[in-house]
Amino acid sequence: MSDAGYDHATVERRWQEAWDEADVFRTPDNVEDPTYVLGMYPYPSGKLHMGHVRNYTITDAYARYRRMRGDDVLHPMGWDAFGLPAENAAKERDTNPRDWTLDCIDTMRDQMTAMGFGYDWDREITTCTPEYYQWNQWLFSRFHEEGLVERRDAEVNWCPHCETVLADEQVEGEAELCWRCDTPVEQRELEQWFLQITEYADELLEAIDDLEGWPNSVRQMQRNWIGRQYGTELEFHVEDHGPVEAFTTRVDTIHGATFFALAPDHPISEALAEEDDEIRRFIDHEADPDGDEPNGVETGLTATNPATGEEIPVYVADFVLSDVGTGALMAVPAHDERDHAFAEKMGIDVRPVIAPEPDGDEDPTAPDVSEAAYTEDGVLIDAGEYSGLDSETARERLTEDIDSAEEATQYQLRDWGISRQRYWGTPIPVVHCDDCGPVMVPDEELPVELPEFINTTGNPLDAAEEWQRTTCPECGADATRETDTMDTFVDSSWYFLRYVSPALEDAPYDRERANDWMPVDQYVGGIEHAVMHLLYSRFFTKVLADNEGLEHREPFTNLLAQGMVQLEGEKMSKSKGNVVSPQRIVEEYGADTARLFMMQAAQPERDFDWSEEGVQSTYAFLERLKGMVESYVDEQPDGDADAVASYVDAEIEATIAIASEEYEALTFNKALRETQDLVRTLRQYADYTEPHAETYERGLSAVVRLLSPVAPHIAEELYDELGSDGFVAEAAWPTAEVDRDYVDKRRRLVENTREDIRDIVDVAGIEDPTGIDVVVAPEWKYDALEIAIESDAENLIGELMQESHIRERGDAAADYGQDLQAEREALSMSLESDDEYAALESAAWLIEREFDAPVRVVRAAEADEDVLANAEPGRPAIEIDD
Structure with a gap:
């Protein structure tokens, strides 16, 4: 594209080198309270994709904007460098994950530089280096000291292809597929290391309400994931097996319990399966918790309802989960949809x-539950002494009256299993001693570094026999190193703290600086991390606040979850063959074009479709702007400071004020639309007359500065061509104060007037108008409009006629009053008559230029008078001569 337009490659390379030489984006350590802007760091796959480009353009634009507003800005970048994909890639290529990962990082760093992202590269972190992951190990030891680490047998999600454990959040969809390779996930029993996030469940949940700068959708996803429920725990006596604890949120329905259900992996279910082939077959081959309908098998046992003494049948049912509640439940088909579906299938009573x-004194009537359950609260019926009570009162009374019942709180959230059976991760700093058991590696022996990579199936650390051999820190006997590595979400749960002091050698972060600089002011990343990375980061921050001197209990003040970049309505992916290469776009059109197109296409939170035509149009816009600046510099216009210049001045002021508001709100697309509209106005101004130099240059300078956060290279080039000193990246942000409501009304007035003239010319077939009169409404109509807006009188015309200066207008006042009455709900204030006249007078040149x-x-x-009759506030009358 450089042959047809400006040489974007040369321009972009020149300014990237200049920024680097001048350390424009470096944040010194001695600032007290920088504005901390951060994008979620990437996994180094070796190539930036369009999602990366959008994410990091958002943070870069905001960081540049805040810097121009005078803030000290911290805007770092690093690499989420551990993980199974690198290990798999190394195995396929017969190399090692470290070299593969560092090569990918070098490539992506170069691509980020080419995009013009203004990072403080002095603060770069790479999580696969011992300098970083030793602090994962150190933090693990601190969590262990605080009783927040546990090792226990657990049924885990196992990916047979990746040969590793997956967290619940890494199992996707109803088919339960591995999030990395789409392989169906299996269940296995393994000894695992857990971080006890459940100890912070209540605070994690309750503090969500204070995250006012987070999207509501993310906050709700976290609430749902934590899943706190208040209810009742009580015991049902199961025949031959004694009391079995169940949890319910609706103990008020206990009189309607018609069966008792156990999870397939409940101890009683497993015991029964040892002796009953039908139960074994169901558990091993038929149970499907994610199936379309509930399924189960009758055990032949009964359970005793503790409220009624009734014996009800016991089933093993696949809709009962061992990790939700107690793995056993009382089933009330009449008042629970899932229980209803099961009862219908099995022919169980619905009561x-x-x-x-x-209503009033009527007796309650039983709901029709033949087709569906009645799940709302209400009044108890057929419940013995509890009949007539409302549901809430009944829950309280029954919990008090049933001997085994007590109030209980349950959570969906489970402790975080961090054990991974793979090489490319942080070694868990534990040795296993036959005499002492698991023993923590002392701090002075950290980091426990990874050995050389062995290309083998399964976990390469299991094959690193020499590395495994060690001695027990407590007794000195022979011991074996732990071969599980940490979930990579441990790396990302505190990395934002490492940026404040990346070279610190005796602690994971500088406490004083972290307390000055945290929390992150603006965080940007994908919503897919709502219940993994974001929740774990909040957990780590709270633990560090309790134990490691951090003064803030939340890591991120404001969160923006950016939308996807799509092609023809579908997410870009290699498998679909619809990936657009950022490198190709940069080579053909330049980084500024890619950045500007993405940011103007939609609000950051919204998905948007990639469009080659849109990219080309964006490039043409930048080319035109460059031409406008060069023409101004070459020609140095010397027009008058007339009414036209006054209109342009007003538009410059309005654009600066409105675009600044939109940048502050991160609605970059609106800020850019304002800026592009100003460019159009300046171009029309130069086409219409010789511009006033001061006005025109001020407009161009405002445009360059308003564009610079998003299109920084060409902004630097044009800023320089306009004769400005220094970098636009370090220039002061333009400022203006305007009444936005006034601006909106003025613009709407001018555009509506132009549109009315177009309609008249079109309908009347006027090819060459010789004159156009725009007639402002009389003062009394403005008064009538104000009265109509403020009045709540049913007879509006009568109220208007109480004003003598309106009444004396006779039929004209009555006709206008009828119009106001008819449109009453849609009325809004216009400008005052003098302001309307001034606005139209200053914009007359636009109409003259068009027609x-x-x-x-x-x-x-x-x-x-005959023309004036058609004039209304905000809608002047039009008379055209031809």
């Missing part, structure tokens, strides 16, 4: 015991 609240005819803006006192 309603809750009825809707009746090539002289324009006269006429006050009501100077207009003909």
Whole structure:
């Protein structure tokens, strides 16, 4: 594209080198409270994709904007460098994950530089280096000291292809597939290391309400994932097996319990399966918790309802989960949809015991539950002494009256299993001694570094026999190193703290600096991390606040979850063959074009479609802007400071004020639309007349600075061509104060007037108008409009006629009053009459330029009565001569 337009490659390379030489984006350590802007660091796959480009353009634009507003800005970058993909890639290529990862990092760093991202590269972190992961190990030891680490047998999600454990959050969809390779996930029993995030469940949940700068959708996802429920735990006596604890949130429905259900892996279910082939077959081959309908098998046992003494049948059912509640539940088909579906399938009684609240003194009527359960609260019926109680009261009474019942709180959240059976991760700093058991590696022996990579199936650390051999730190006997490595979400749960002091050698972060600089002011990343990275980061921050001197209990003040970049409505992916290469776009059109197109296409939170035509249009816009600046510099216009210049001045002021508001709100697309509209106005101004130099240069300078956060290279080039000193990246942000409501009304007035003229010219077939009069409404109509907006009188015309200066207008006032009455709900205030006249007078040149005819803006006192009758506030009358 450089042959047809400006040489973007040369321009971009020149300014990238200049920024680097001048350390423009370096954040010194001695600032007290920088504005901390951060994008979620990437996994180094070796190539940036369009999602990366969008994410990091958002943070870069905001960081540049805040820097121009005078803030000290911390805007770092690093690499989420551990993980199974690198290990798999190394195995396939017969290399090692370290070399593969560092090569990918070098490539992606170069690509980020080519995009013009203004990072403080002095603060770069790479999580696969011992200098970083020793602090994962150190933090693991601190968590262990605080009783937040546990090792226990657990049924885990196992990916047979990746040969490693997956967290619940890494198992995707109803088919339960591995998030990395789409292989169906299996269940295995393994000894695992857990971080006890459940100890912080209540605080993690309750503090969500204070995250006012986070999207509501993310906050709700975290609430749902934590899944706190208040209810009742109580015991049902199962025949031959004694009391079995169940949890319910609806103990008020207990009189309607018609069966008792156990999870397939409940101890009683497993015991029964040892002796019953049908139960074994169901557990091993038929149970499907994610199936379309619930399924189960009858055990032949009964359970005793503790409220009624009734014996009800016991089933093993696949909709009961061992890690939700207690793995056993009382089933009330009349008042639970899942229980209802199971009962219908198995031919179990459906007995309603809750009825809707009746009207007045009527008796409650049992709901029809033949087709669906009644799940709302109501009034108890057929519940013995509890009949007539409302649901809430009944829950309290039954919990008090049933001997085994007590109030309980349950959570969906489970402790975080961090054990991974793979090489490329942080070694867990534990040795296993036959006498002492698992023993923590002392701090002075950290880091426990990874050995050389062995290309083998399964976990390469299991094959590193020499590395495994060690001695027990407690007794000195022979011991074996732990071969599990940490989940990579441990790396990302605190990395934002390492940026404040990346070279610190005796602690993971400088406490004083972290307390000055944290929390992150603006964090940007994908919503797919809502219940993994974001929740774990909040957990780590709270633990560090309790134990390691951190003064802030939340890591991120504001969160923006950016939307996807799509092609023809589908997410870009290699498998679909619809990936657009950022490198190709940069080579053909330049980084500024890619950045500007992405940021103007949609609000950051929204998905948007990639468009080659849109890219080309964006490039043409930048080319035109460059031409405008060069023409101004070459020609040095010397026009008058007339009414036209006054209009342009007003538009410059309005654009600066509105674009600044939109940048502050991160609605970059609106800020850019304002800026591009100003470019259009400046171009029209130069086409219409010789511009006033001061006005025109001020407009160009404002455009360059307003564009610079998003299109920084060409902004630097044009800033330099305009004769400005220093870098636009370090220039002061333009400022202006305007009444936005006034601006919106003025712009709407001008555009509506132009549109009305177009309609008249089109309908009347006027090819060459010789004159256009724009007639402002009389003062009394503005008064009538104000009265209509403020009045709540049913008879609006009567109220208007109480004003003598309106009443004396006779039929004209009555006709206008009828119009106002008809449109009453849609009425809004316009400008005052003098302001309307001034706005139209200053914008008359736009109409003259469009229609090539002289324009006269006429006050009501100077207009003909027949024309004036059509003039209304905000909608002047139009008269066109042909």
